Amino acid sequence: MQAEIQEWKTDAGADVLFVERHELPIVDIRMTFDAGSARDGDQAGLARMTSNLLLEGTAERAAGEIARGFERYGARVGTGSGRDTAEVSVRALSEAERLDPVVERLAAAVADADFPADAVDRVRRQMTLGLQQAQSSASALAEKAFMRGIYGDHPYATPPGGTLESVEELSRAAVIDFHRRHYTATNATITIVGDLTSDRAEAIARSLSAALPAGEALSSLPEVTPPESARTIRVPLEAEQTHVIVGQPSVRKGSDAYYPLHLGNHILGGGGLTSILAERMREERGLSYSSSSQLTSGARRGRFQMSTQVRNDALGEALSVMRDSLDEMRNEGPSAQRLSDSKRNITGSFPLQLDSNRDLLGYIATIGFHDLSRDYLQQFVDRIDALESDDVQSAMQTGIDPARNITVLVGPEATINAVE
Amino acid sequence: MRNAIFALIPALMAAPAAAQSNTGITEFTLDNGMQILVREDHRAPVVVSQVWYRVGSSYETTGETGLSHLFEHMMFKGTERFEEGEFSEIISREGGRLNAFTGRDFSAYFEIMAADRLPIALELEADRMANLQINAEALSTERDVVLEERRLRTEDRPEGRFGERYSAIAHPGTGYAHPIIGWADDVAGFEVEDLRDWYQQWYTPTNATLVVAGDVQPDEVHSLAREYFGDIEAREVPAVHTPDNLQPPGERRLIHRDPQARVTQLRMGYEVPSFPTAESTRDPYALLMLATILDGGDGARLAEELVRGSGVAAAAGASYNPMVRLDAEFSLFGVPAEGDVDAVETALRDQIHRLQQEPVSAEEMERARSQMLADHLFEMDSVFYQAMQLGMLETTGSGWARLNSFEENVRDLTAEDIQSAAQRYLRPEMLAVGVMKPADQEDEG
Numbered sequence: 001m002q003a004e005i006q007e008w009k010t011d012a013g014a015d016v017l018f019v020e021r022h023e024l025p026i027v028d029i030r031m032t033f034d035a036g037s038a039r040d041g042d043q044a045g046l047a048r049m050t051s052n053l054l055l056e057g058t059a060e061r062a063a064g065e066i067a068r069g070f071e072r073y074g075a076r077v078g079t080g081s082g083r084d085t086a087e088v089s090v091r092a093l094s095e096a097e098r099l100d101p102v103v104e105r106l107a108a109a110v111a112d113a114d115f116p117a118d119a120v121d122r123v124r125r126q127m128t129l130g131l132q133q134a135q136s137s138a139s140a141l142a143e144k145a146f147m148r149g150i151y152g153d154h155p156y157a158t159p160p161g162g163t164l165e166s167v168e169e170l171s172r173a174a175v176i177d178f179h180r181r182h183y184t185a186t187n188a189t190i191t192i193v194g195d196l197t198s199d200r201a202e203a204i205a206r207s208l209s210a211a212l213p214a215g216e217a218l219s220s221l222p223e224v225t226p227p228e229s230a231r232t233i234r235v236p237l238e239a240e241q242t243h244v245i246v247g248q249p250s251v252r253k254g255s256d257a258y259y260p261l262h263l264g265n266h267i268l269g270g271g272g273l274t275s276i277l278a279e280r281m282r283e284e285r286g287l288s289y290s291s292s293s294q295l296t297s298g299a300r301r302g303r304f305q306m307s308t309q310v311r312n313d314a315l316g317e318a319l320s321v322m323r324d325s326l327d328e329m330r331n332e333g334p335s336a337q338r339l340s341d342s343k344r345n346i347t348g349s350f351p352l353q354l355d356s357n358r359d360l361l362g363y364i365a366t367i368g369f370h371d372l373s374r375d376y377l378q379q380f381v382d383r384i385d386a387l388e389s390d391d392v393q394s395a396m397q398t399g400i401d402p403a404r405n406i407t408v409l410v411g412p413e414a415t416i417n418a419v420e
Numbered sequence: 421m422r423n424a425i426f427a428l429i430p431a432l433m434a435a436p437a438a439a440q441s442n443t444g445i446t447e448f449t450l451d452n453g454m455q456i457l458v459r460e461d462h463r464a465p466v467v468v469s470q471v472w473y474r475v476g477s478s479y480e481t482t483g484e485t486g487l488s489h490l491f492e493h494m495m496f497k498g499t500e501r502f503e504e505g506e507f508s509e510i511i512s513r514e515g516g517r518l519n520a521f522t523g524r525d526f527s528a529y530f531e532i533m534a535a536d537r538l539p540i541a542l543e544l545e546a547d548r549m550a551n552l553q554i555n556a557e558a559l560s561t562e563r564d565v566v567l568e569e570r571r572l573r574t575e576d577r578p579e580g581r582f583g584e585r586y587s588a589i590a591h592p593g594t595g596y597a598h599p600i601i602g603w604a605d606d607v608a609g610f611e612v613e614d615l616r617d618w619y620q621q622w623y624t625p626t627n628a629t630l631v632v633a634g635d636v637q638p639d640e641v642h643s644l645a646r647e648y649f650g651d652i653e654a655r656e657v658p659a660v661h662t663p664d665n666l667q668p669p670g671e672r673r674l675i676h677r678d679p680q681a682r683v684t685q686l687r688m689g690y691e692v693p694s695f696p697t698a699e700s701t702r703d704p705y706a707l708l709m710l711a712t713i714l715d716g717g718d719g720a721r722l723a724e725e726l727v728r729g730s731g732v733a734a735a736a737g738a739s740y741n742p743m744v745r746l747d748a749e750f751s752l753f754g755v756p757a758e759g760d761v762d763a764v765e766t767a768l769r770d771q772i773h774r775l776q777q778e779p780v781s782a783e784e785m786e787r788a789r790s791q792m793l794a795d796h797l798f799e800m801d802s803v804f805y806q807a808m809q810l811g812m813l814e815t816t817g818s819g820w821a822r823l824n825s826f827e828e829n830v831r832d833l834t835a836e837d838i839q840s841a842a843q844r845y846l847r848p849e850m851l852a853v854g855v856m857k858p859a860d861q862e863d864e865g
Binding site for chain 2: 024063065119122274352
């Protein structure tokens, strides 16, 4: 399936990608900024706090007034942030009388955000409560320890939500400065999907980007250095299950090595109920409800990880099954049957992920921000289709080195100390 | 379908004209009683197929909790024709995705595929509706899997432990009081016979609704359904016991002190009518609008007054889902900003009191109306969710036709309807209050 992407740059310097879709009278708009936690520097949580505060007030309008300005037109507005990016998204009705005021208000709210002091205190408190709550979540603890373990000193190791100590220290001045440097036209990718002509899309992108300061290009993030040796990180938590993550940094977005690794990961644990890990851990042994592997790619490097949760007395067995399954993929490659079934699944299911405007918006935004080939969607299918078992095996051998795997165990002390 | 969409536009501008929309849904019934709903959406060459059975955790009695959910897992264990795992493999190989879910009122199975592969999904679903094999070995493995699922979702999470206890006091005397996944002892005790009986009792075309949404023609779906499901023999399903509705149980309170909880949380729930239990058609819509006025977004009352204004809550919300078989819950929740949970409870009660005492302003009514109608339209973006809605409306006894009258009902609501619903339903004797506190917190209150 091919989505026809129109693209241009606004006079203010923002990249725009637009897909026309007229079946529903709705429009989705997303502004993506290079303003994720990788830009936090030594102030963990700064990017997230800026994003959380973005719609909390301007000199002209208070937070409630801004929100009601969208709500009266039925529009839904939200902000979000991760490691690479921060986003502002709006879903609105396409009729000009309803869309134009929403766009106008959005442009003003994002560009003129002035981060009132009471809102800064309130959001800091909310973030602190969230961090406190995460201390009792085994999966949150595991994820945090894993990222720290695989990324070491790299900015990707910074937890996007910050830490209890770092969030206390974040100041209003730091937020204002972060906003001024990162929420700029040069640094923005605007993605639009929906019921518009390109003239109207152009006008929308123009008014969104013209409100922003021009800004300067940001320095590139440093390269990721993979861990030098395998290591096990143990995080004690009283519970009936132990949460396990095993993995390491992987490839960057747009890398050629991504495709065979994607297929290998799909066969190993990314393909749902039919993948090797699900079969061996769940179906054959009843060890866990969920056992899977994920391959993500980032602007610098993404990560490969196998994850599961098992009852404490089965931890040793689960670790062996996971590690052996990975070794088997590296040493023997996938069987012909698994290879062809997985290829058919990946290529055949591709249109399924693009059936809604919202999903399409996500894809187009990724293509735009990471500057992937514009026929990425079609190319993806073709490249997966062309892979052989040897390609997958050698990618798994080159791309995933068990001697560099970081293993994270979150569970009762006696359990996690009893295994390698 | 385009008509449905444009009918919304005048509604959003609060034009008085009533327009009955046609949501593009076609309904058939096979001779064996199986119901088929087709929702056309031709945006992408994709089809969502869902088989819904009218059985879920609220159909279980003491000692058999979690049976519907465990049974859902067993539906992947094979038939005479297709052995264990083969169902998933075939769908996966064909480029599809599949899974299943169990709710309080339903058990549902779905496939998402390229539109031309619909026959494959239907053939496999029909096969396991009629020919499922249940053996002791598979059951024993799957019981272990479900117990792990239970540990993951409930037993090892403070919020899970709290939620389970809260439901037990919030819905006394109904099947909504026990967890969907069941109590661990019940799950551990199930035998092959229990599952075979469950299958025999509920998994029959008479008790099922097939929902197909996406790039399909209704006639073709109808004939495919007849081809694959038409020969399955109809069986009567047992009469379902439905407890008396809306008998005031009195105000209830749970204090859960959890050794691992780090943040105090508050839940409040009023037992209120659902689509099927409401005496007046208007009431569920009035309750939906009440929830929107409180929590329709960051500009709504709870965010404006509790989170930003007094700052008593770090987070607060309200919700109401009328798509349930028994009475529904009008829910409020709050997280105290500085640990003072009593202050949050008082503030939420004040909000309810105000809705009972003062009519909602015209500006707020219009904003809430605009949001509800726009959200209703936005939901059409997801083909999967469209099918979900139809299945949920049917299995709860609400009826899918409610989709057609949603706009009209929302448009007709007045401030008097809202105030009257708040007065009639949000009463203390219908209220359950649950508080979770870190275990080391002091004991007063």
